Amino acid sequence: MLSIPLPFLAGLVIALTLHANLKGVSAPGPRWVFTAFLIFYALQGLIVGLRFGYGVEALAPVQPVTAAAMPPLAALAFLMLADRPPQRLWLHALPPVLVALGVLLFPPAVDIVLFATFVAYGLALWRVARGGEAAAAEAEISRMLPILRTARLTAVLMLYFALTDAMLSIYTLFAGRAVVPMAVGLMNIGAIVLALLSYLAPVAVAPSARSDAGLVPDGTPAPVAAPTEAAEDAALLRQINAALDATFRDEALTLARLARKAGLPARTVSAVINRATGYNLSQFVNNRRVAEVCRLIETEDRPLTALMLEAGFSTKSNFNREFRRVTGLSPSQYRAKMRRSAAARA
Template sequence: MLAIPLPFIAGLIFALVLHHSLKGVEAPGSRRYFVAFLILYALQGVVVGLHFGYGVKALAPIQPITASVMPPLAFLAFRGLTDETIPKPWIHLWAPASIALSVAFMQVLVDPLLLVIFLVYGTAIWRLARTSDDEVMAEASLQRMRPALRAARLTAILMFFFALSDVAVAVYAGVAGAEGVPFAVAIMNIVALAATGIYYLLPDPDRTAVSPKASALPDPADAAIVERVTAALGEGELYRDENLSLAKISRKAKIPARDLSSAINRATGLNVSQFVNNRRVGEACRLLDETKQSATAIMLDVGFSTKSNFNREFRRATGMSPRQWRARSKVETTGS
């Protein structure tokens, strides 16, 4: 199987993006599938190392089977970030089962089946992440929603890339022979890694997207939802939870995540993350005015986990930095 090393490289990238996207996630499903993925990745590394590093050819049949499990696990991990249950996850066993049967009885089908598996799950993940709505990644912490969506999109793109490169390598081997295949594979892997780096260096359009303005005549039903959410955030100071997610707010307020997100957007012109951060910034302003705590201590106290996010959201909500806010407060106190 000339193209099997490609899923191994994909495994490394999948592990990185999944780990990056699942920080602050308390969804048991995603964690379970993510752990399974990492275990499989370790197994794949051992198999590939023994096969290509030490010439243990007997392990060659295992490679396509382990490779075929990675796309379903990646999909299930991202699917677990939504606030909907995963129906019949055992159905996804079709991928490794079909590859195992092909390895045993009809090896000519292994490459075409791997192509189908990567395309099917790449499409499924892309459809899952094609929208930027907050509720898509409801189980991710509010500050991880956008990175989770970006990771899902990148994972889908990489699946398409490795599926097509699998075909390209097979065609190249048929035309030019197997001698140049290692070089071709290395070039493809370099392209994939470079694309991954560029993707993460590019600005995230979702971070700079402007939310629609609040309606001039808000729906009373939306106002009622906003009031319930505000009360839920204050109960037990839930807003201080740095791993707070849309799903957690939804459960606390007893409002479906989609309805909650839509109502806040229509009534306030903010997304859920901005709405919660406004509450956090309000408390931060009080602490800056009334205490001598450092801005960093206040940042952590009100629920922010990174200084860049705190400063950005503070400036968005108040028009000034925390340092400027405290200096203004001191001037006003002195002047009075």
């Protein structure tokens, strides 16, 4: 009976985990590179599984070349997602080319090149991921945090595989290759655990530094107060608010699009919002959307779902959660409250 090799399962699990977290990437540049990366990741799991699970040694020369292609693809995808397209695209083709030359001409160099590639790109990707919201400027705002989590997971996996492969290579120099299949299996179990922990862990949302969230006495959502930082921040925030007024209804709104509309760099937009209002970007945008829904509730009697979609929310769960965060009430409770207030005034 055929069995499914563990490396194949590991590649599939991790590829599916990354895919689930990258659903909000609609920009064509990052999208195709992400797709290529996921294909290579799953392909690498298949190659390793066939080689060590079924002894298909004909794949031995292919395995390091496909492995060397994955770090550059991941880095390119996240750089494009951060609206930072690389200047010298051809440089990222060097790792698989060098590994292929090593396989043909000087096999001892292959492990060294692979180790350097995974470490260099892993550290670079970790730095990109630590850039905060600007590192996912081309992603839908509602998906930014899962995508940042995916960038960190990808960086950790690169460093993890660099370390474990190096340890395995050193071990085989002195003790032979008898334990390689078992070691590969253990390495892939570790990778699966890392991927599942990343997928199952809740997405952290930066807490608001403001204390006035909720309802003001007349029952309307508390507005974002004018910033008290620098006059420059106040001027920039006015630009950002003007841009948001023109774009918040787009459910696929991205930081990059908002920044372009405001005429500012994406990093500046994110930093000014965080510093001047105490909200993260998602909260800032959703505050405006909730305010619009509240205005529509007070003036129209259409179904709440229609108002939700008109204001830019794409899912009911996110709409209900954000509406309650801002107002302290569910949308239906808020509508009932407004109707009671209107009846009392009449």
